[in-house]
Amino acid sequence: MKTNIIHNLLYLLLVFFLIGCSNTKNLDVSKPTAKLIYEKAITSANNKQFEDANEAFESILLDYPYSIWATKSKVMMAWVYYESNKYDSAINMADNFVKTHPENELVPYALYLKAMSYYERIFDVERDTKMTLKAKEAFENLINRFPNSEYSRDSKLKIELARSNLAGKEMAIGRFYQKQNHFSAAIKRYQRVITEFETTDQTPEALLRLTECYLSLGTKNEAIRTASVLKYNFPVSIWTGKIPMDLLNEL
Numbered sequence: 001m002k003t004n005i006i007h008n009l010l011y012l013l014l015v016f017f018l019i020g021c022s023n024t025k026n027l028d029v030s031k032p033t034a035k036l037i038y039e040k041a042i043t044s045a046n047n048k049q050f051e052d053a054n055e056a057f058e059s060i061l062l063d064y065p066y067s068i069w070a071t072k073s074k075v076m077m078a079w080v081y082y083e084s085n086k087y088d089s090a091i092n093m094a095d096n097f098v099k100t101h102p103e104n105e106l107v108p109y110a111l112y113l114k115a116m117s118y119y120e121r122i123f124d125v126e127r128d129t130k131m132t133l134k135a136k137e138a139f140e141n142l143i144n145r146f147p148n149s150e151y152s153r154d155s156k157l158k159i160e161l162a163r164s165n166l167a168g169k170e171m172a173i174g175r176f177y178q179k180q181n182h183f184s185a186a187i188k189r190y191q192r193v194i195t196e197f198e199t200t201d202q203t204p205e206a207l208l209r210l211t212e213c214y215l216s217l218g219t220k221n222e223a224i225r226t227a228s229v230l231k232y233n234f235p236v237s238i239w240t241g242k243i244p245m246d247l248l249n250e251l
Contacts, residue, residue, distance in 0.1 A: 034060050034069035041076065050084040075106045078113050087117035108149040111142040119158055122165060129169055136162040160200065167197035167206075174209060183213045204230060204239040211243065224250055 041056035057073035057080070064070050074097045081090035094114040098107055115138035121131045139155040139162070146152065174189030190213070193206040207230035214223035227243050228251050234240050243251075 034064035034067045038069045038073060038076075041073070045076070045080050045083065048083075050080050053080050071101060071104065072106070074101075075110050075113075078110060082113050082117055082120075085120075087121060090114070090117045108142060108146040108151055111138070111145070112151040112155065115139045115142055115155065115158070119162070122162070129166060132162050132165050132169075136166070163197050164200040164202060167193045167200045167202035170197070171202050171206060171209075174206070178209060178213060181216070183217050187213050204234040204237040207234075208239040208242055211247070215244070215247070220247075223247060227251055 037056050037060050041053045041060075044050075044056060045053035054077050057077045060067070060073045061070050074093065078090045078093035078097065081087070081093060091114050094110040094117075097104075097110045101107065115135055118131050118135035118138055122135060123131075136159055139159045142149070142155050143152050143159075170189045170193045174186045174193070177183070177186035177189065187210060190206040190210040193200075193202050194210070197203070207226055211223045211226045211230065214220070214226060224247065227247055230237070230243065231240050231248075231251055
């Protein structure tokens with residue numbers, strides 16, 4: 001009797017095992033892997049099918065939340081949002097990734113996408129410097145955290161471009177004040193360009209305009225000193241060539 005019972009139990013266990021294996025096999029056949037979905041999403045994104053791409057990435061997050069492909073998908077969703085000009089969504093996705101995966105190797109790329117999402121919206125710095133400042137700060141954060149990353153060099157170049165834009169804003173305001181004969185206000189703007197944005201391409205003009213303002217105020221010694229700095233540091237600049245001839249003879 002006991003032998004029959006044991007035999008029956010073993011038979012049932014074998015049947016359940018075979019059924020389980022069969023179900024697993026069927027699942028494997030019918031359900032694509034996370035890697036396959038990820039690769040298809042990348043292909044969709046490269047073909048500008050951005051909605052399809054992010055739907056695929058979202059399915060990975062839902063069905064394979066603890067896989068490496070889910071982690072990669074979060075960054076790639078930020079990239080897809082960036083490519084489709086949905087910059088705020090790209091920033092939010094990048095921020096979320098950095099917060100939840102602070103030690104991941106893709107963090108520098110996420111920070112770069114965030115910075116670029118600000119940088120791409122720099123249109124007219126003379127009217128609005130907000131995006132320029134945010135881009136500059138985001139690139140600086142990337143360099144400070146990952147100075148040797150593959151994105152550092154490009155970030156440094158874009159920081160200089162952002163600084164040049166900010167200097168250009170100061171120059172525009174300075175020129176406005178100068179035309180209105182508000183020379184003291186103009187001088188403050190030009191001096192700021194020279195002290196805070198010295199390495200930008202706005203510096204030579206700032207020195208010339210400063211020279212002009214000093215001449216207008218009758219402070220010739222200051223004009224000579226400023227013109228001398230311009231001539232010494234930027235001897236071939238077009239702005240050096242615009243120094244008044246009578247002042248140039250005294251340098």
